Structures are given as C-alpha cells and as structure tokens.
Amino acid sequence: MYVIKSITAALALATVFGAQEAEAATITPYTFTWSGVGPGTPYQSVVNFTLSGTQTAALSLSFYTGSGSDRTGYILLDGATRLTTASATACDSGGAPFAGGCSFIYSNTVDGTTLFAGLDAGEYTLGVLETAQPSSGTLEFDLTVEGIPSEVPLPAGGLLLIGALGGIAALRKRQKAA
Incomplete structure (x- = not known):
C-alpha cells in the first residue's frame, strides 16, 4: 500500500514540476x-x-x-x-x-x-x-x-495533483476502514 501511495505522489509531483x-x-x-x-x-x-x-x-x-x-x-x-x-x-x-x-x-x-x-x-x-x-x-x-x-498550462498539472492527493486520501480511508 505504501508503494502505491509513493508512486502516485511521485507521478503527481513529476507532472507539476517536471513539465518543460x-x-x-x-x-x-x-x-x-x-x-x-x-x-x-x-x-x-x-x-x-x-x-x-x-x-x-x-x-x-x-x-x-x-x-x-x-x-x-x-x-x-x-x-x-x-x-x-x-x-x-x-x-x-x-x-x-x-x-x-x-x-x-x-x-x-x-x-x-x-x-x-x-x-x-x-x-x-x-x-x-x-x-x-x-x-x-x-x-x-x-x-x-x-x-x-x-x-505550459499549470491548471492541468494542478488538477492532476489534486486528483493524486484525493486518491491517496481515499486509499488511507479505505485502509483505516479495513
């Protein structure tokens, strides 16, 4: 579970900060x-x-x-x-x-x-x-x-980051419920 969170967060940050x-x-x-x-x-x-x-x-x-x-x-x-x-x-x-x-x-x-x-x-x-x-x-x-x-349109990167953070929050909530 930790690996999925790390990958999701890394992808979101790379999308926002790695855009050329x-x-x-x-x-x-x-x-x-x-x-x-x-x-x-x-x-x-x-x-x-x-x-x-x-x-x-x-x-x-x-x-x-x-x-x-x-x-x-x-x-x-x-x-x-x-x-x-x-x-x-x-x-x-x-x-x-x-x-x-x-x-x-x-x-x-x-x-x-x-x-x-x-x-x-x-x-x-x-x-x-x-x-x-x-x-x-x-x-x-x-x-x-x-x-x-x-x-480079930054709002698109921002939406991806918000989506990734929402996914992480959903995974945490699911983990606590289990």
Whole structure:
C-alpha cells in the first residue's frame, strides 16, 4: 500500500514540476504593396525585426504579383551586415539602406522559396525597392521563428495533483476502514 501511495505522489509531483516549456514556431508575414511606380517615383519601404536569445528564423517568399520579366529588389541586413548581395549596384538609387547591394525576387521565383535560413539573434532590417516594373504589385515575405517558449498550462498539472492527493486520501480511508 505504501508503494502505491509513493508512486502516485511521485507521478503527481513529476507532472507539476517536471513539465518543460515547449517550443512553437510562429510565422510573421511582411507585406509590401505599391502602385504608381515609374521613373522618378520609386517605391521603397523597410521593416525592422529582432530575434533574441535562442530564437532562429528563416525568411521565405510568400508570394509576388510580378509577371513576365518583372523583378523587385529587396535587402536584408543583420545590424550593419548586408546579407543580400546578388547585385552590388542595382539598388543604389534607393539610397540608404538599399545602396551597396540587394537581391531580387523575379516573377518566376516559386512561392515558398526559402531565401535565408539559420538567422540567429540580432536586429534585422528587411526592405523592398521597386523603381520601374511592375508599376503596382505586392511582395510578401514570411518570417518563421523557432525557439519561442510557449507557456505550459499549470491548471492541468494542478488538477492532476489534486486528483493524486484525493486518491491517496481515499486509499488511507479505505485502509483505516479495513
């Protein structure tokens, strides 16, 4: 009887105190939409995001509305370090932070293509520069972040502990009645 009580109590305590934080992946979309772009009227926009601690991320193309020979320049900076360098001068007309190198999304780039993987903790800048074609469009990136601890619901562990204590009390009462 003592063995059953000990096992029940140990299981209840292990459930409450041994629970570990689970990791969940979150996906954040970054959407850039423009219209009326042409010579002398470029579109440019940037967003900043931060990865902290043990977080890692991947940046992928969600979708692009370009067609034919359309292409749109984009940048990704990790602090001051430029991660996009496919063309050293194509985005210079955008000034900072575009000058110095950008990469391109082409109309035939497959949706879901991973552009960068293994992004670690840091301050990032993601930007889009469109100077000619398409004159209107949308480009959306997905940032998939892993390593975000999700909360473990403590009420479930508490209910298990209460149930285990109730079981122990019932066993004691039964033992005294015998």
